[in-house]
Amino acid sequence: MKNSSPEIVSIVVFNSIKENFQLEYENWQSRIGEKIKEFNGFIGISNKKLEGITNEYFTIFQFDTSYNLSKWQNSDILKEYLNELKQYSISESKVSQHDGLEIFFGKTETATQSTPFYKKVVLGVIAVYPLIIVVGKLYDWLNPWAEKIPFEIGLFFQVIVISALMTYPVMPTLAKILHKWLTN
Incomplete structure (x- = not known):
């Protein structure tokens, strides 16, 4: 059942890209950014290259509800794009999900406790x-x-x-x- 309460759900994806495949990856980011706009509840996408590192990127996808995010995550379109991503990636993407404003408070895998x-x-x-x-x-x-x-x-x-x-x-x-x- 669709969640009717307002929320923001963000997925942060870190990718390490093979040397000499940065342009292909950036093109991939642009194309997936256009496709995701077709999904209900899509709020925004932000692509960033980590400063000082030539092959490390992160992308933030935001949806209005967990339900709409789930529809995108289970779509055939995303599966096709993830298949293509394998050509450019050094390793599997690192993915984390954040609800609401949690994304702004710097939670990391090494953090032992959340921000008070x-x-x-x-x-x-x-x-x-x-x-x-x-x-x-x-x-x-x-x-x-x-x-x-x-x-x-x-x-x-x-x-x-x-x-x-x-x-x-x-x-x-x-x-x-x-x-x-x-x-x-």
Whole structure:
């Protein structure tokens, strides 16, 4: 049964690519990025090459529910792309799944305990509070009809912008900057 509650489910995939196959892999990333957009509940994809390393990449796939993610994971399209990936990969992909904002808190295989709840709250406040102020003022400044639009509709558009900024770049950047504090 489809989960109707809002959630974000992220899959992080690390790949080590064979020497001289980086362009083929990047093309593969682009093509799978276009195909995944056809699936219900798809939110976004982010492809990154690890800095200073020529053949290490990670990709973050985000879906609105575990159900929709599962539909994609069990699709024939994904199986075809994973089969093709074997040509370019040195080893099997390393995959981790994260629910909600968990992805921003630096969980690793070596971590023995998760970030304390109060630190997650502090990080959220540090990220959300300035965004609410800045996006609200920008909305009022850019939208001369703000007084004529119902509050709920204006707030809805502001929440979309804030959520997008929270997902990337605000939370990943803050988590990176405050990593030592979050993990101590």
